[in-house]
Structures are given as C-alpha cells and as structure tokens.
Amino acid sequence: xxxxxKKIALVGKPNSGKSSLFNQLTxxxxxxxxxxxxxxxxxxxxxxxxxxxxAEIIDLPGIYSLYPRTLDEKIVAEIFADQxxxxxxxxxxxxxxATNLKNCMLLLTQLMDLKLPVVLVLxxxxxxxxSGQSIDIQGLxxxxxxxxxxxNARKGEGIQELKKVLxxxxxxxxxxxxxxxxxxxxxxxxxxxxxxLTTDYEAYHFLQQTESLHFLSRxxxxxxxxxxxxxxxxxxxxxxxxxxxxxxxxxxxxxxxxLKTSDPEWNKFSYRIDKVLTHKVWGYLIFFSVLFLxxxxxxxxxxxxxxxxxxxxxxxxxxxxxxFPDGPLFDLITQGIIPGIGGILIFIPQIAILxxxxxxxxxxxxxxxxxxxxxxxxxxxxxxxxxxVPLISGLACAIPAIMATRTIENWKERLITIFVTPFMSxxxxxxxxxxxxxxxIPENKLFGFFNYQGLVLMSLYLxxxxxxxxSALVMKFLLKTKEKSYLxxxxxxxxRPKWANVGYTVVxxxxxxxxxxxxxxxxxxxxxxxxxxxxxGDKMQQAEEVVRFQSSQRQISEQELEAQISSTRLEHSxxxxxxKTLEPVxxxxxxxxxxxxxxxxxxxxxxxxxSTIATIYSLGSTDDEQTIKGRLKSEINxxxxxxxxxxxxGFSLLVFYTLAMQCMSTLAIVKRETKGWTWxxxxxxxxxxxxxxxxxxxxxxxx
Amino acid sequence: MDLKRNxxxxxxxxxxxISGFSDDTLSAKLLEMGFLPGTAVRxxxxxxxxxxxxxxVSGYDLSLRLEEASTIxxxx
Numbered sequence: 069x070x071x072x073x074k075k076i077a078l079v080g081k082p083n084s085g086k087s088s089l090f091n092q093l094t095x096x097x098x099x100x101x102x103x104x105x106x107x108x109x110x111x112x113x114x115x116x117x118x119x120x121x122x123a124e125i126i127d128l129p130g131i132y133s134l135y136p137r138t139l140d141e142k143i144v145a146e147i148f149a150d151q152x153x154x155x156x157x158x159x160x161x162x163x164x165x166a167t168n169l170k171n172c173m174l175l176l177t178q179l180m181d182l183k184l185p186v187v188l189v190l191x192x193x194x195x196x197x198x199s200g201q202s203i204d205i206q207g208l209x210x211x212x213x214x215x216x217x218x219x220n221a222r223k224g225e226g227i228q229e230l231k232k233v234l235x236x237x238x239x240x241x242x243x244x245x246x247x248x249x250x251x252x253x254x255x256x257x258x259x260x261x262x263x264x265l266t267t268d269y270e271a272y273h274f275l276q277q278t279e280s281l282h283f284l285s286r287x288x289x290x291x292x293x294x295x296x297x298x299x300x301x302x303x304x305x306x307x308x309x310x311x312x313x314x315x316x317x318x319x320x321x322x323x324x325x326x327l328k329t330s331d332p333e334w335n336k337f338s339y340r341i342d343k344v345l346t347h348k349v350w351g352y353l354i355f356f357s358v359l360f361l362x363x364x365x366x367x368x369x370x371x372x373x374x375x376x377x378x379x380x381x382x383x384x385x386x387x388x389x390x391x392f393p394d395g396p397l398f399d400l401i402t403q404g405i406i407p408g409i410g411g412i413l414i415f416i417p418q419i420a421i422l423x424x425x426x427x428x429x430x431x432x433x434x435x436x437x438x439x440x441x442x443x444x445x446x447x448x449x450x451x452x453x454x455x456x457v458p459l460i461s462g463l464a465c466a467i468p469a470i471m472a473t474r475t476i477e478n479w480k481e482r483l484i485t486i487f488v489t490p491f492m493s494x495x496x497x498x499x500x501x502x503x504x505x506x507x508x509i510p511e512n513k514l515f516g517f518f519n520y521q522g523l524v525l526m527s528l529y530l531x532x533x534x535x536x537x538x539s540a541l542v543m544k545f546l547l548k549t550k551e552k553s554y555l556x557x558x559x560x561x562x563x564r565p566k567w568a569n570v571g572y573t574v575v576x577x578x579x580x581x582x583x584x585x586x587x588x589x590x591x592x593x594x595x596x597x598x599x600x601x602x603x604x605g606d607k608m609q610q611a612e613e614v615v616r617f618q619s620s621q622r623q624i625s626e627q628e629l630e631a632q633i634s635s636t637r638l639e640h641s642x643x644x645x646x647x648k649t650l651e652p653v654x655x656x657x658x659x660x661x662x663x664x665x666x667x668x669x670x671x672x673x674x675x676x677x678x679s680t681i682a683t684i685y686s687l688g689s690t691d692d693e694q695t696i697k698g699r700l701k702s703e704i705n706x707x708x709x710x711x712x713x714x715x716x717x718g719f720s721l722l723v724f725y726t727l728a729m730q731c732m733s734t735l736a737i738v739k740r741e742t743k744g745w746t747w748x749x750x751x752x753x754x755x756x757x758x759x760x761x762x763x764x765x766x767x768x769x770x771x
Numbered sequence: 772m773d774l775k776r777n778x779x780x781x782x783x784x785x786x787x788x789i790s791g792f793s794d795d796t797l798s799a800k801l802l803e804m805g806f807l808p809g810t811a812v813r814x815x816x817x818x819x820x821x822x823x824x825x826x827x828v829s830g831y832d833l834s835l836r837l838e839e840a841s842t843i844x845x846x847x
Contacts, residue, residue, distance in 0.1 A: 132803050132804065133803045135799065135803065137800065167830070168829070168830045168831045170805065170829050170830060171804075171805050171829060171830070171831060174803060304795050304796055304798075304799050305795065307799040307802075308795070308798050308799050308802055311799065311802040311803055312802060312807065312808070315802070315805075315807050338832070339815065339816075342815075342816065342825070343816070346816065346818055346819070346825075347819070348819030348820075351819060352819070436834070439834070440818050440823060440825065440834045441818055441819065443818065443822070443823050443834075443836065444818060444819075444820045444821075444822045444823070445820075453823070552796065552797070554797065554800070554836060554838075554839050555823055555834065555835065555836050555839070556800060556801065556804055556833060556834075556835055556839060557833065557834050558804075558831060558832070558833055558834075559825055559831075559832040559833060559834050560832075561832075
C-alpha cells in the first residue's frame with residue numbers, strides 16, 4: 069500500500085449529493101470505519117484519478133458550517149481545525165447543491181479562510197436549469213479564485229472532469245472573506261504563534277470552539293479560555309457577526325454570477341404532496357400504512373431466504389457431523405461454530421429489507437416529513453421528532469438504530485432515545501416469539517380473518533413500543549439539562565430514490581451488522597457449547613452411565629436412549645448447574661432450571677433462546693420447528709403433572725423477552741455512544757428489573 | 772405600541788422580511804441556515820397540532836419548532 073496516497077475529503081451540506089458522488093468515485097472500493105473514540109461512520113474509499121494515480125476519498129458527515137452542533141458536525145470541525153491530525157486532507161471537494169448555492173457557500177468561504185485547497189463541485193445543475201437558473205461558472209471560479217466543476221452525481225456525469233481537476237495540484241484560494249475584528253486580532257495572533265498555526269482563521273477557531281477541540285490538551289484549552297475571557301470574547305456574538313459578513317460577500321457574488329434568479333414557485337409540486345403527506349388525518353394514516361407495509365415486507369419476503377439459510381446450515385452441520393470423526397474439535401465446529409454462524413446469517417434477509425425500506429424513505433425525502441409530523445408528539449415524551457428514525461430502525465436491530473441517534477443535537481433527547489430504543493422488538497426477538505406463540509396460542513381466527521397468533525404477535529410489538537414511550541416519559545422528568553432542544557431541519561424536495569444508493573446502504577449496513585453483532589453471537593455460541601458440553605469432574609460421565617444402566621433394564625429404542633443421555637449430560641454440565649442455581653429466583657415467574665439455562669445463555673443474545681431450548685430438550689438440530697414445538701408441548705411439569713408450557717408460563721416468557729435487555733452488542737454500542745459504562749449498566753438494570761416484575765405479575769395473575 | 776411580529780405568528784402563505792432575532796444562542800444557528808436580516812421568509816404550512824412549521828427562506832424549505840420560529844423577528 070502506498071502511504072503517500074493523496075487524501076481528498078468530500079464535504080457539503082446534507083442532501084447535496086455527496087454520497088452519490090462518493091459512490092460514483094469509489095464504486096464498491098469503500099469501507100466504513102470509525103473515527104477513533106466515537107462511533108461516527110468514517111466512509112473511505114479508493115479512486116483512480118485521471119493520471120492513474122490512486123487517491124483516498126473520505127466522505128465526511130454533512131455539515132452547513134464549521135461551527136458544530138451535532139456529534140457528526142464536531143468531527144468535521146475537528147478534522148479541519150487540526151492541521152497536524154492524521155485525517156487532515158490534502159485537498160477538499162465541496163459538493164454544492166446548484167439549486168441553492170447560497171446555502172452551500174457559507175462552508176466554502178470558511179474553508180477558503182483556512183487556506184485549504186478546495187474544489188467547488190456544483191451538483192444538480194440540471195435541476196437548477198429546470199428552475200430557470202443559470203450560473204456563470206467562469207465568473208464564479210474567477211471571483212472565488214478556485215476551480216469549479218459541474219457534475220450530475222446521480223447520473224455520473226462530469227466525474228471524469230472532476231478527477232482531472234483533482235489529479236492536478238489544487239492550490240488554496242488567495243481570497244479571504246472574513247476579516248477578524250481589530251479588537252481580538254492581537255489575541256488571535258498570540259494563539260497562532262503559540263500553537264504554530266498557519267492561518268489566523270484557524271487560531272480564531274481555537275478561540276471559538278475551545279471545548280470541542282479534543283486534540284488540545286487540558287492545559288492548552290484552559291489557557292485559551294483564560295485569554296478569551298480577558299478580552300471579553302463571546303463565541304456566539306462573534307459567530308453571528310461572522311456569518312452575516314460571510315453572507316454579505318456571498319450575496320454580492322451570487323448577484324453577479326447567477327444570471328436569472330429562480331422562480332420561487334418551482335417546488336410547488338413538493339408543496340402539493342406535502343399538503344397530503346403532512347395532513348392531520350391523511351398524514352398519519354399514510355405514515356402508519358407505510359410502517360405496516362414495511363412490516364409486511366419484512367415478514368413476508370424474508371421468510372423464504374431465512375428458511376433457506378436455516379436449512380442450508382442444518383444440512384451443512386449434519387453433513388460435516390457425518391463426514392468427520394468424533395472428537396471435541398469437530399464437535400466444536402459442527403455443534404458450536406457452524407450453528408453460530410448460521411444464527412448470524414439468518415437475520416440478513418430481515419435486516420437488509422428493513423434497511424432498504426428506511427433508505428428509500430430517506431432518499432425520497434419522506435423521512436424529513438415523518439420527523440416533521442411526529443416532533444410535537446415525541447416531544448411530549450422527552451424525545452425528538454428525529455427519534456422516530458432510530459425507533460423504527462430498532463425493529464430490525466438496536467445496534468444501527470442507536471448509531472442513528474447521532475443526528476439528534478440535544479444530548480438529553482439523544483440519551484433518552486438511546487435508552488428506550490432496545491425496547492422496540494428487534495428481529496432477534498422474532499424467533500423466540502414465533503415459537504412460543506405457536507406453542508400457547510391456537511391457530512383459530514377471530515371473526516374469521518384475524519389470526520389470533522398474529523394478534524398476539526402484534527400486541528407484543530405494541531407492548532415494546534409502550535414500554536419505550538413510557539420509559540422515555542419517566543426519564544424526561546428525571547433528567548435535568550440546561551441545553552436547549554431544537555429542530556431546525558431542511559425539508560428536502562421530493563425526488564425519486566436513487567437505487568444504487570439504496571443498494572450501497574443495504575450492503576454497508578448489513579455488512580456492519582454481520583461483523584459487529586456477528587462477532588458476539590459467534591463467541592456466545594462457542595461459549596455456550598463449551599458450557600453445555602462440559603461439566604465439573606466426571607459428573608457428566610457418571611450420570612450418563614446411570615442412564616445407560618437404567619435403560620438397559622427397560623426396552624427403549626436407540627433414539628430415545630440418545631435423547632435421554634444428552635439431556636442428562638446437559639443437566640450435569642456447567643450450564644445445567646447455572647440453571648439450577650438460578651431456579652429459586654425464577655420460580656415465581658413459572659420457570660424451571662431448563663428455562664433457566666436458556667435465560668443464562670440468552671443473556672448475551674436473546675435469539676440463542678431457541679437453539680438452547682432445542683439443545684436442552686435434546687434435539688439434534690433446530691431446523692424443524694414442528695419437532696421443537698411438539699417436544700415442548702409434551703414436556704411435563706413434575707410438580708403439577710400437567711404440561712410445563714402452560715399459557716401462563718408462555719405469556720410470562722413472552723413478556724420477559726419483550727422487555728429484557730439480553731443483548732451484549734447493544735450494551736457495547738451504548739457504552740461507545742454514551743462514552744462510559746454508567747448508562748449501559750443503568751439500562752441493563754432497569755430493563756431486567758422491569759422484565760422480571762412484569763413477567764412475575766403476568767404469571768401470578770394468569771395461574 | 773412595540774409589538775414585534777415573529778415567524779411563529781405568520782399565516783400559511785404569508786411572506787415577511789426578517790429584521791432580527793430575540794435569542795442570541797439560537798441566532799447563530801439560524802443565521803447559518805440562511806435566516807439573514809433583510810431576507811424574505813415565507814410561511815408554508817404547519818404540522819398537525821400547529822408545531823413544527825415549514826418555512827421557505829434563502830431558496831429552500833426548512834422545518835422549525837414554534838419556539839424557534841418565535842425568535843425570528845419580522846417586518847410584514
């Protein structure tokens with residue numbers, strides 16, 4: 069690898085077509101990483117420039133200016149302020165929406181004042197032209213003293229020209245836009261010298277956002293703050309003045325280069341759609357129909373590929389089991405690792421479909437309307453309109469959902485959203501729900517067409533949602549903050565989603581899920597296998613011999629003997645011992661030690677419940693649901709003589725799994741997003757206690 | 772009478788000219804988003820329950836909460 073690859077950063081406001089350009093430049097040559105210490109996606113990719121030179125493209129989060137408010141924006145501000153940092157780019161391509169140049173120019177003039185080599189990339193020129201606007205590109209380039217390139221990122225036009233410009237040497241513009249006031253100039257100079265900075269404006273940023281520049285040491289930050297106080301420097305006041313000065317320059321420039329101003333009615337079409345989509349009746353009706361459709365597609369379309377993955381892995385496991393000799397290593401592979409990997413891959417169809425749906429909603433501009441529609445209601449519960457997106461994503465998986473909370477500026481609202489998102493029933497709960505519902509609810513229909521099982525399933529999702537909303541309400545009153553909450557958000561015009569972008573999102577997010585969550589699920593499966601296969605001393609061996617001896621007295625088939633042996637072995641394994649230790653605690657919920665084992669193993673990942681139950685009731689593989697169901701049905705409770713899985717036990721389990729945390733990956737991601745163990749631990753404690761008490765109440769009422 | 776009007780008090784379809792802000796912290800963000808003194812602002816429509824609202828300013832559409840809209844002072 070070439071260490072001296074040119075680093076090119078893509079910046080621009082959200083919805084400017086930055087991601088489309090990034091995809092055009094890098095194709096599938098891209099990867100998502102994290103910026104150190106925080107989970108802000110760092111999308112990087114490699115492109116081939118005009119002179120066959122390779123360059124690294126970094127897609128930075130969308131921003132309007134260098135003064136950050138959200139976590140995403142802070143990253144970008146920090147990268148540009150730290151000229152010695154490892155992410156500092158050699159060259160910047162600023163992607164601007166040509167239909168609304170004015171708004172993109174603020175950031176451009178800031179980058180110019182930092183004396184960065186910038187290329188202005190004008191996207192959506194076709195839309196600008198349609199609205200009756202034409203731009204004097206040469207005049208624009210001359211006045212700004214920097215190269216300007218026109219592209220159509222959706223269609224991939226102009227990419228070659230851009231590559232040509234980027235492969236040459238781009239030099240910083242000689243123009244400076246913002247004049248730092250005379251009263252603070254001495255201080256700016258002082259900071260510039262102390263930190264050996266290249267521009268006054270960089271020093272000015274040290275002054276403006278001392279607290280968010282994490283690359284500065286504590287002493288340095290204290291020093292700057294002291295100095296700022298000494299000359300009465302108020303960041304907000306100066307920021308306003310700076311913005312006004314910049315827009316003054318921008319307006320003058322645009323008056324010169326935009327030949328015909330746009331017709332203000334050009335997006336009338338959007339308004340007409342908005343009339344319906346944000347209507348007080350139709351708006352909500354359409355939103356819930358869209359949600360319903362997403363649900364339907366997740367459950368209907370994912371079934372076939374999921375069954376296929378499930379049976380393929382069962383076959384693979386069986387095949388290997390038969391073709392390899394017995395031995396602990398092969399057992400680990402066939403019974404631990406392969407089912408473990410299968411347990412990860414089985415979620416891919418559902419997650420991919422959900423991300424496709426969410427990405428289509430975002431691409432089309434509808435998501436902004438959902439935020440708009442829900443903000444008032446969500447605020448009553450201490451959330452933000454933007455919390456809707458994580459809550460919906462939470463139906464697939466809480467991990468990407470929690471990462472999606474980064475767009476919420478207000479810390480309290482963001483924290484509450486993170487805290488309650490795991491209550492949303494994710495796809496990992498689905499296998500548990502499916503099997504338990506099938507077990508305790510008859511397949512009858514209400515009024516001839518409402519399937520009872522479907523209704524119960526839906527009420528479980530509803531229960532999760534209600535738990536989320538009510539917990540948010542409680543937190544709203546418990547958490548105190550002085551930080552102001554706001555929702556200043558662009559309402560993009562409606563447009564047809566670009567399918568390639570949807571495709572990239574699906575591939576990236578699914579990949580991230582497989583690797584992030586996959587690691588943990590795989591590890592748990594292996595640990596579980598070890599715990600269930602080994603026990604202290606030779607207890608397991610002894611127990612097996614007792615069974616063999618007893619059965620030799622009676623006539624039982626080979627198969628039954630096998631089943632009894634593995635069940636007895638499990639009872640005396642480490643996992644069995646853990647289940648038995650737990651039994652007194654979970655008895656009030658209606659569970660025995662066998663369910664206890666499943667609770668222990670699914671503590672780290674709830675979907676493990678089904679495979680554990682299958683192992684405990686000594687079934688070879690979990691691929692045949694009917695068999696697990698049949699076996700569970702015939703399981704007898706020795707105390708009552710009746711079936712083990714009564715309706716009360718079933719509901720108690722369902723409620724427990726709806727409300728309990730039981731996901732190591734979620735805890736890990738919450739830890740990263742909240743920068744510490746405090747919140748994930750509170751969350752774990754709260755959810756477990758709530759789940760326990762609710763399951764207890766349900767069981768006691770029903771039995 | 773010194774009753775200043777603000778964006779929160781506008782009617783759908785009404786246009787006004789921004790004259791200033793009544794909140795210093797918020798004004799920095801609003802300025803960046805294109806709410807500049809002297810620019811025209813058009814109130815498009817409000818969400819059900821009247822909050823947030825959608826306005827056009829500097830050539831694009833934005834949504835704002837009423838609370839934020841009320842800090843933008845206008846002449847009409």
